[in-house]
Amino acid sequence: MVDTPKADDVQEAMKKQIAELRREMNKINKALAARAEEVSEEASGWVSSASDSASRAAQQLRNRAQTVSEAVQENPGTVSSALVLGGVLGFVLGMLAGQASNSHDRRWY
Missing domain, CATH: 1.20.5 (Single alpha-helices involved in coiled-coils or other helix-helix interfaces)
Structure with missing residues (x-):
């Protein structure tokens, strides 16, 4: 068993x-x-x-x-003068860069 x-x-x-x-x-x-x-x-x-x-x-x-x-x-005048000067410099640099790129190909239009 x-x-x-x-x-x-x-x-x-x-x-x-x-x-x-x-x-x-x-x-x-x-x-x-x-x-x-x-x-x-x-x-x-x-x-x-x-x-x-x-x-x-x-x-x-x-x-x-x-x-x-x-x-x-x-000095609010100094800040305003610096901003205007920065804007003028930016505009001049932009114009120079635009002239440099356009001098290579005047007939782009």
Whole structure:
């Protein structure tokens, strides 16, 4: 006669396996929660650092813009003269570039 496991023995073995699987899942869940917390803290540090850097950069831009604005308010004639001079130079350079390209082929029309 062959010994066959009883239904109770099989059921008991299944319960033990299920309990072991639950313990393993709990360990995995705890490990994942700890890792998620570490990653969250790390990301928070990166965001804080980036925020501080952006804030400093914005402050520097505001300071420079204010400096330029003050210079323009104190010397409006100088700024106007520089803009007009820049426009005239741009126009002259454009005319010279146009003449240089047209001198090679006068019959383009």
